Amino acid sequence: xxxxxxxxxxxxxxxxxxxxxxxxxxxxxxxxxxxxxxxxxxxxxxxxxxxxxxxxxxxxxxxxxxxxxxxxxxxxxxxxxxxxxxxxxxxxxxxxxxxxxxxxxxxxxxxxxxxxxxxxxxxxxx
Amino acid sequence: xxxxxxxxxxxxxxxxxxxxxxxxxxxxxxxxxxxxxxxxxxxxxxxxxxxxxxxxxxxxxxxxxxxxxxxxxxxxxxxxxxxxxxxxxxxxxxxxxxxxxxxxxxxxxxxxxxxxxxxxxxxxxxxxxxxxxxxxxxxxxxxxxxxxxxxxxxxxxxxxxxxxxxxxxxxxxxxxxxxxxxxxxxxxxxxxxxxxxxxxxxxxxxxxxxxxxxxxxxxxxxxxxxxxxxxxxxxxxxxxxxxxxxxxxxxxxxxxxxxxxxxxxxxxxxxxxxxxxxxxxxxxxxxxxxxxxxxxxxxxxxxxxxxxxxxxxxxxxxxxxxxxxxxxxxxxxxxxxxxxxxxxxxxxxxxxxxxxxxxxxxxxxxxxxxxxxxxxxxxxxxxxxxxxxxxxxxxxxxxxxxxxxxxxxxxxxxxxxxxxxxxxxxxxxxxxxxxxxxxxxxxxxxxxxxxxxxxxxxxxxxxxxxxxxxxxxxxxxxxxxxxxxxxxxxxxxxxxxxxxxxxxxxxxxxxxxxxxxxxxxxxxxxxxxxxxxxxxxxxxxxxxxxxxxxxxxxxxxxxxxxxxxxxxxxxxxxxxxxxxxxxxxxxxxxxxxxxxxxxxxxxxxxx
Numbered sequence: 001x002x003x004x005x006x007x008x009x010x011x012x013x014x015x016x017x018x019x020x021x022x023x024x025x026x027x028x029x030x031x032x033x034x035x036x037x038x039x040x041x042x043x044x045x046x047x048x049x050x051x052x053x054x055x056x057x058x059x060x061x062x063x064x065x066x067x068x069x070x071x072x073x074x075x076x077x078x079x080x081x082x083x084x085x086x087x088x089x090x091x092x093x094x095x096x097x098x099x100x101x102x103x104x105x106x107x108x109x110x111x112x113x114x115x116x117x118x119x120x121x122x123x124x125x126x
Numbered sequence: 127x128x129x130x131x132x133x134x135x136x137x138x139x140x141x142x143x144x145x146x147x148x149x150x151x152x153x154x155x156x157x158x159x160x161x162x163x164x165x166x167x168x169x170x171x172x173x174x175x176x177x178x179x180x181x182x183x184x185x186x187x188x189x190x191x192x193x194x195x196x197x198x199x200x201x202x203x204x205x206x207x208x209x210x211x212x213x214x215x216x217x218x219x220x221x222x223x224x225x226x227x228x229x230x231x232x233x234x235x236x237x238x239x240x241x242x243x244x245x246x247x248x249x250x251x252x253x254x255x256x257x258x259x260x261x262x263x264x265x266x267x268x269x270x271x272x273x274x275x276x277x278x279x280x281x282x283x284x285x286x287x288x289x290x291x292x293x294x295x296x297x298x299x300x301x302x303x304x305x306x307x308x309x310x311x312x313x314x315x316x317x318x319x320x321x322x323x324x325x326x327x328x329x330x331x332x333x334x335x336x337x338x339x340x341x342x343x344x345x346x347x348x349x350x351x352x353x354x355x356x357x358x359x360x361x362x363x364x365x366x367x368x369x370x371x372x373x374x375x376x377x378x379x380x381x382x383x384x385x386x387x388x389x390x391x392x393x394x395x396x397x398x399x400x401x402x403x404x405x406x407x408x409x410x411x412x413x414x415x416x417x418x419x420x421x422x423x424x425x426x427x428x429x430x431x432x433x434x435x436x437x438x439x440x441x442x443x444x445x446x447x448x449x450x451x452x453x454x455x456x457x458x459x460x461x462x463x464x465x466x467x468x469x470x471x472x473x474x475x476x477x478x479x480x481x482x483x484x485x486x487x488x489x490x491x492x493x494x495x496x497x498x499x500x501x502x503x504x505x506x507x508x509x510x511x512x513x514x515x516x517x518x519x520x521x522x523x524x525x526x527x528x529x530x531x532x533x534x535x536x537x538x539x540x541x542x543x544x545x546x547x548x549x550x551x552x553x554x555x556x557x558x559x560x561x562x563x564x565x566x567x568x569x570x571x572x573x574x575x576x577x578x579x580x581x582x583x584x585x586x587x588x589x590x591x592x593x594x595x596x597x598x599x600x601x602x603x604x605x606x607x608x609x610x611x612x613x614x615x616x617x618x619x620x621x622x623x624x625x626x627x628x629x630x631x632x633x634x635x636x637x638x639x640x641x642x643x644x645x646x647x648x649x650x651x652x653x654x655x656x657x658x659x660x661x662x663x664x665x666x667x668x669x670x671x672x673x674x675x676x677x678x679x680x681x682x683x684x685x686x687x688x689x690x691x692x693x694x695x696x697x698x699x700x701x702x703x704x705x706x707x708x709x710x711x712x713x714x715x716x717x718x719x720x721x722x723x724x725x726x727x728x729x730x731x732x733x
Contacts, residue, residue, distance in 0.1 A: 012386045012387075012389075012390070014387065014390035014394075015386060015389050015390055015393070017390075018389070018390055018393040018394055018397070021397065021402075021403075022393070022397060022402070025397075025402050025403070056382060079712075096622070096625045096626040096628075096629040097629050097632075101712055102620075102622050102623075103621075103622040106385065106389055107385070107388060107389040107392050107393065107425065108389065108393060109396070110393050110396035110397050110400060110402075111396065111400065122693070123693040123711055123712070
C-alpha cells in the first residue's frame with residue numbers, strides 16, 4: 001500500500017519542517033506549501049489525501065484557500081484540517097463556518113499529531 | 127378744576143420714608159375751608175395710601191423678579207442638563223430677549239485662533255439676518271463686540287444712526303435695528319464670547335437690564351465652556367479607544383509572532399525527547415526537558431498576557447454552554463495529578479448534591495480551576511493535601527480550593543490578586559507566570575461572580591470563586607421551551623465538531639446546549655428535556671449507544687427525538703435502538719437542519 005499523502009500549508013519554514021518530519025516519521029508522504037497560492041497549485045497537480053492548513057497565511061488566507069480548493073479539483077471527500085491557535089476561539093468559529101473538516105490546535109503536539117491526522121482520514125474513509 | 131366745579135381743594139403729598147410717592151387731594155364744590163381735623167385725616171389717608179402704592183409697585187417688581195428667576199432657573203437647568211451647546215445658547219438668548227423686553231439678540235463665541243467672534247445662537251432675527259451675521263468675521267480689535275470684550279464690561283450704542291458703524295453694526299442698522307448692547311462673556315480674564323441684545327427703537331439700556339443680562343452672559347459662558355470640555359472629553363475618549371484598540375491589535379499580532387517560533391521550540395524538543403530520530407544521552411535529555419519546559423512556560427505567559435489584555439479591552443468573548451461540574455473538576459485534577467503524586471500530595475474532589483451542571487464558558491471555567499489547583503499543589507509542601515469542593519449557594523455555584531500550604535499573610539491577601547505578586551507567597555523557585563490569579567479573578571468577574579481568599583499563615587489557604595449560574599436562573603421558567611426556544615442538546619467529545627454543529631444552528635430558532643461525554647449528556651437531557659438530541663457514538667465514559675439506550679429506557683426521556691451524528695456507520699443499530707435519524711459525518715448543514723425539522727425540533731418554515 002502506497003503511503004498516504006498529506007499536503008501541509010504553513011508559511012513558517014521551521015514549523016513546516018517540524019510537521020513534515022513528524023508526519024514523515026509516522027509514515028506519511030508529505031507535500032509542502034508555504035502559501036495559499038502554492039497550496040492550491042500543488043493540490044491541483046497532485047491531489048493529496050488530506051490537507052493540513054494554517055489559517056493565517058500570507059497572501060490569500062486559509063479560509064479563502066479552502067474555498068478555492070473546494071471549487072477546484074480537490075474533491076469534497078478530501079478532508080481539510082485547520083491549524084488554529086489555542087486561544088483563538090473566534091478562529092475556530094470562523095473556520096467551522098468556512099467549512100473546514102476539523103482543527104488541530106497550535107502548538108501542535110508532536111505525540112498526538114499523527115493520531116489526529118489518521119482520525120481525520122478515517123472519518124472520511126469510513 | 128373750575129370746569130368740574132371744584133371750589134375748595136386740599137392736597138397732601140403721599141410720603142413714605144422721605145420719598146414722595148404720590149399726592150392725595152380732596153375738594154368741595156362749595157367754598158368752605160378744611161379744618162385741622164380734616165387735614166389730619168387726609169394726611170393719615172395719604173400715609174396709608176403711600177404704603178398701599180409702594181406695596182403694589184413692590185408686587186409688580188416682585189412679579190418681574192419671579193419671572194427673571196424663572197427664566198434664569200430654566201436657563202440654568204438647560205446649561206446643567208444639556209451638553210448640546212447650540213440648543214442651550216438658543217434658550218439663553220431667547221430668555222434674555224424676552225425678559226428684558228427687547229427685540230432680538232445673538233450670542234457670539236470668541237475664536238482665539240483668528241481673534242474673531244462667530245454667531246452661535248440668535249433670537250428675533252430673520253433668516254436673512256442670521257445668514258448675514260454668520261457670513262461676516264467680527265474682529266476683536268475693530269468692533270463694538272470686540273471692544274466690549276476687551277473692556278470687560280457692557281457697552282451700548284443707544285442710537286445706531288448716530289454711531290460710527292463697524293461691519294456688524296452696519297448689518298444690524300440696515301436690517302432696521304436702532305440700539306445695541308454688547309455684554310462680554312468672560313471666564314476669569316479670558317474672553318469666551320459676547321451676548322448682544324438689540325432693539326428696533328433708540329434709547330439707552332437701563333442699568334438693571336444690563337445687570338440682568340450679565341447673569342445671562344455668565345450662563346452662556348458656562349454653556350460654552352461645558353460644551354468645550356465635553357468635546358475635549360469625547361476626543362480624549364476616542365483617542366483612548368483607538369489607543370486601546372492598537373494595544374489589542376499589537377498584542378494579538380505579537381502573540382501570533384511569538385507563538386509561531388515557540389511552536390518550533392516545543393515541537394522539536396518533543397521530537398528529540400521522543401527519540402524519533404535516535405537515542406540521546408541523559409544530559410541531553412535533561413537539557414531538552416529544560417528547553418521544553420521553558421518553551422511551555424513562555425507559551426503560558428503569552429496566553430495569559432493575551433487573555434488579560436482581552437479582558438481589559440472588554441474583548442473577551444465567553445462561550446457559555448452547559449457542562450457537568452464534576453467532570454470539569456476531574457479534568458483539571460488529571461492535569462496536576464502527576465505533580466501531586468511526585469510530591470505525595472493528596473488531592474480530593476468533593477461535589478455536593480444538587481451541583482450537577484452549570485452554564486458557563488467551560489474552557490474558561492476549567493482554566494480558573496486549574497490555575498487555583500496548580501497553585502495549591504505548587505505551594506503545598508510534600509505530603510500535604512489539597513481539596514476541591516463544589517457546592518451551591520442559592521443559585522450560585524461556588525468552587526473552593528483548599529491547601530495545607532504555607533499560607534498568605536493578611537497584608538498580602540489582596541495584593542496576591544495583582545499581577546506579578548506570586549513571589550510574596552514564598553517558594554521563590556516555583557515556576558508560574560504571576561498573572562494567573564489576576565486573570566482568574568477577571569474571568570470570574572465575567573462569569574458574574576467573585577473570587578476571594580481566606581488564609582492562615584502556616585496552616586493553609588482557601589481560594590474560592592462563585593459563578594452566577596445562567597442555567598439555574600432560567601430553569602425556573604422550565605424546560606422544554608428553554609428561554610422560549612426549543613433546546614437542542616449536541617453531544618460530541620470533539621470541540622471542533624461541537625463548534626461546527628453549533629455554527630450550523632446559528633440563526634435557527636433553537637437554543638443549543640452542549641455535552642462532551644455520555645454521562646454529561648444524560649445529566650443535561652434529564653434536566654432540560656430538550657426538543658432533540660444530536661448524538662455522537664464515540665464518546666468517553668458512556669458511548670452513544672449506551673446513552674441512546676438509557677434515554678429510551680427512561681419514560682421521562684423516551685419521547686425525546688435522537689439524531690445520531692457520527693462517523694460510526696451503523697444505521698440499522700441506531701434505528702433499532704430508537705434513534706429517529708442517523709447522519710454520517712461529515713455532516714452538511716442542510717442534512718442537520720432537515721433531520722431536526724423531521725423530528726419536529728425545528729419548524730419547517732425556519733431555515
